[in-house]
Amino acid sequence: MSTDVRVPQQLPVTQHAAPQGVKLPIYMDNHATTPMDPRVLEEMLPYFMEKFGNAASRNHSFGWAGEEGVETARERIAKLIGATTKEIIFTSGATESDNLAIKGVAEMYREKGNHIITAVTEHKAVLDTCKRLEKYGYRVTYMPVQKDGLIDLDELKRAMDNKTILVSIMAANNEIGVVQPVTEIGKLCRERGIIFHTDATQAIGKIPVDVNKQFIDVMSISAHKMYGPKGVGALYVRRKNPRVQISAIIDGGGHERGMRSGTLNVAGIVGLGKACAIASEEMSQEAVQLSGLRDRLRDRIMSRLDETYINGSMEHRLPGNLNISFAYVEGESLLMGINDIAVSSGSACTSATLEPSYVLKALGTGDDLAHSSIRFGIGRFNTAAEVDYVADRVIETVERLRELSPLYEMAKEGINLADVKWAGEGH
Amino acid sequence: MSYSDKVIDHYNNPRNVGSMDKSSADVGTGLVGAPECGDVMKLQIKVNRETNVIEEARFKTFGCGSAIASSSLATEWVKGKTVDEALTIKNMDIVKELSLPPVKIHCSVLAEDAIRAAIGDWKKKQESAKPVASAVAQ
Numbered sequence: 001m002s003t004d005v006r007v008p009q010q011l012p013v014t015q016h017a018a019p020q021g022v023k024l025p026i027y028m029d030n031h032a033t034t035p036m037d038p039r040v041l042e043e044m045l046p047y048f049m050e051k052f053g054n055a056a057s058r059n060h061s062f063g064w065a066g067e068e069g070v071e072t073a074r075e076r077i078a079k080l081i082g083a084t085t086k087e088i089i090f091t092s093g094a095t096e097s098d099n100l101a102i103k104g105v106a107e108m109y110r111e112k113g114n115h116i117i118t119a120v121t122e123h124k125a126v127l128d129t130c131k132r133l134e135k136y137g138y139r140v141t142y143m144p145v146q147k148d149g150l151i152d153l154d155e156l157k158r159a160m161d162n163k164t165i166l167v168s169i170m171a172a173n174n175e176i177g178v179v180q181p182v183t184e185i186g187k188l189c190r191e192r193g194i195i196f197h198t199d200a201t202q203a204i205g206k207i208p209v210d211v212n213k214q215f216i217d218v219m220s221i222s223a224h225k226m227y228g229p230k231g232v233g234a235l236y237v238r239r240k241n242p243r244v245q246i247s248a249i250i251d252g253g254g255h256e257r258g259m260r261s262g263t264l265n266v267a268g269i270v271g272l273g274k275a276c277a278i279a280s281e282e283m284s285q286e287a288v289q290l291s292g293l294r295d296r297l298r299d300r301i302m303s304r305l306d307e308t309y310i311n312g313s314m315e316h317r318l319p320g321n322l323n324i325s326f327a328y329v330e331g332e333s334l335l336m337g338i339n340d341i342a343v344s345s346g347s348a349c350t351s352a353t354l355e356p357s358y359v360l361k362a363l364g365t366g367d368d369l370a371h372s373s374i375r376f377g378i379g380r381f382n383t384a385a386e387v388d389y390v391a392d393r394v395i396e397t398v399e400r401l402r403e404l405s406p407l408y409e410m411a412k413e414g415i416n417l418a419d420v421k422w423a424g425e426g427h
Numbered sequence: 428m429s430y431s432d433k434v435i436d437h438y439n440n441p442r443n444v445g446s447m448d449k450s451s452a453d454v455g456t457g458l459v460g461a462p463e464c465g466d467v468m469k470l471q472i473k474v475n476r477e478t479n480v481i482e483e484a485r486f487k488t489f490g491c492g493s494a495i496a497s498s499s500l501a502t503e504w505v506k507g508k509t510v511d512e513a514l515t516i517k518n519m520d521i522v523k524e525l526s527l528p529p530v531k532i533h534c535s536v537l538a539e540d541a542i543r544a545a546i547g548d549w550k551k552k553q554e555s556a557k558p559v560a561s562a563v564a565q
Contacts, residue, residue: 366463371465404441405467405488
């Protein structure tokens with residue numbers, strides 16, 4: 001969630017005592033970024049000083065050492081997603097990967113067609129890239145989503161025509177954690193010879209992704225969402241059945257088989273590789289643990305607070321994600337009350353645009369409930385004790401803010417808020 | 428978003444939270460904002476009929492910390508003022524007192540609106556009450 005980080009900074013000093021085993025502040029915003037796994041850092045460290053060589057230096061040992069680190073990383077990434085090493089292109093992160101995928105395919109296949117399909121709940125890195133292409137004569141269909149956040153496959157089928165060159169649908173959403181039917185989308189694309197790109201930033205390392213079984217042609221990957229370093233990512237580009245070609249958007253020395261010039265970020269790439277290796281080993285077990293903690297958080301909160309609503313499907317969802325709207329309480333004020341906990345809100349007040357979350361609005365969530373939403377991102381280093389503390393602080397703060405809320409008072413008096421003529425409507 | 432110490436103080440210890448009987452002749456109620464905009468303020472004043480002095484003020488706010496602080500401050504400021512004096516409170520005074528950043532100025536505007544709406548409601552009540560009062564006197 002690179003553009004949608006919604007955590008107030010310079011939080012005031014906490015007044016709450018931490019229960020035993022809990023260190024404050026608690027980080028529970030793992031869709032924004034994750035802390036690095038110490039094992040990743042350890043693997044990266046030699047590549048800053050001893051093995052500082054340019055991986056493109058072919059004629060001395062410094063270069064070879066760098067290249068070896070990069071190639072090991074490539075193997076580890078390929079293994080995690082069922083790809084081959086030649087299909088991995090290193091980038092600066094998922095935003096660049098999304099740009100390269102969409103612009104690169106659009107340019108390369110312009111002769112074939114000019115139609116692109118994506119969804120309204122995509123990350124801005126995809127949406128804004130598509131918007132730019134519209135200026136250059138491409139036609140873009142922005143598919144709506146259903147109430148649960150999933151796209152309708154029949155609608156997708158209907159949106160495809162003989163000019164469609166690319167479908168870009170994310171694997172898992174950064175706000176609501178909803179996991180799209182990637183395999184089914186891939187199949188529909190493959191049958192029609194349409195290239196399928198998926199932004200898998202939030203999915204990789206959290207849920208199984210296999211580019212062959214799921215008919216994925218191009219896929220964006222980021223390191224810092226999976227306990228790796230910031231500033232490094234990758235793009236998977238299919239080499240056969242079918243072979244996908246993309247035009248470069250950064251020209252230069254012809255690195256990464258001409259698709260992405262620029263000296264490789266060797267240490268970062270090594271970190272991404274290690275993060276993938278850890279995920280390959282631990283993902284299935286970790287998913288069980290995270291969904292357990294997530295359900296614990298949900299149950300504890302929802303058993304004690306009425307009028308709380310989960311945004312997005314619970315069934316098709318990332319293990320560590322919970323997105324809840326607390327009716328009658330504004331999200332930013334809630335964040336302020338739980339200032340020893342780092343989470344995010346879909347409230348307008350916490351965004352740069354002063355608009356509530358477009359993802360929640362796309363689900364049909366009213367603006368009032370979008371303002372009241374909190375995204376919890378549980379990660380590898382969160383504990384059950386932390387989850388309990390977070391739940392208790394949220395409950396206590398929501399109760400306090402509801403006592404302060406004229407909307408809660410009106411609702412308790414039996415007034416239907418939808419029938420009220422608000423003085424500020426149209427603001 | 429960084430909050431000033433005063434905003435944090437009002438958020439943690441909001442002044443004059445609550446509700447008064449909105450049907451009372453001495454009470455003026457202002458309800459401004461809209462849930463879909465993320466801000467709703469209810470501000471109530473209780474006015475002494477003889478002196479026109481605001482003796483009590485109460486608020487409830489749905490909104491961000493700055494909105495809560497703006498309305499909490501507004502209740503502090505109107506208390507003890509006459510109705511006419513209270514009408515001179517400007518949103519920029521609130522901005523200054525709470526050191527609100529530019530993106531939060533609308534919170535102060537809403538607080539000023541709430542004061543005006545509450546006074547407007549009270550004035551309307553006084554006007555409609557007058558003929559009744561004279562009828563009783565006859």
